[in-house]
Amino acid sequence: MSIIDISEVKAGSHVTLHYRLALADGADIVNTFGDKPATLLIGAGQLAEPLEDILVGMKTGDHSTFRLAEGAGFGQRNPELIQRVSLATLRENGMIGEDFAPGDLIEFNAPSGGRYAGVLKEIGETSALFDFNHPLAGQALTFEVHIIGIL
Incomplete structure (x- = not known):
């Protein structure tokens, strides 16, 4: 059985x-x-x-x-989750100097202590554009x- x-x-x-x-x-x-x-x-x-x-x-x-x-x-995709991050902010977080290219998924430390990620869309003179929507x-x-x- x-x-x-x-x-x-x-x-x-x-x-x-x-x-x-x-x-x-x-x-x-x-x-x-x-x-x-x-x-x-x-x-x-x-x-x-x-x-x-x-x-x-x-x-x-x-x-x-x-x-x-x-x-x-x-x-659904949320247009509010496409945001510019200043290069100064990226520098403060030790993220400038790394070899990033559009399309890369970049992890960030959240203020609450967790982590979140965004896809780099473009880098400008003073800021970078990220899409924080889930891919x-x-x-x-x-x-x-x-x-x-x-x-």
């Missing part, structure tokens, strides 16, 4: 799964199907909350593909999931 795992994914579950996150055009962002599966703690922020919400209620063995509308996975904000995505085990 075998034991059948009938548990469902819920907040606090450790889930072992294969998953693929791709752009609408099919270009993979993350794909574990050809490698070792991932193990995630649901509710710990290891996946974006809307992606975790998709997993809730799934059972061991479930294999599904979800199409997420623009902005459904990582939010996948506003994108339509495909999220494929195969649940292997739930603890």
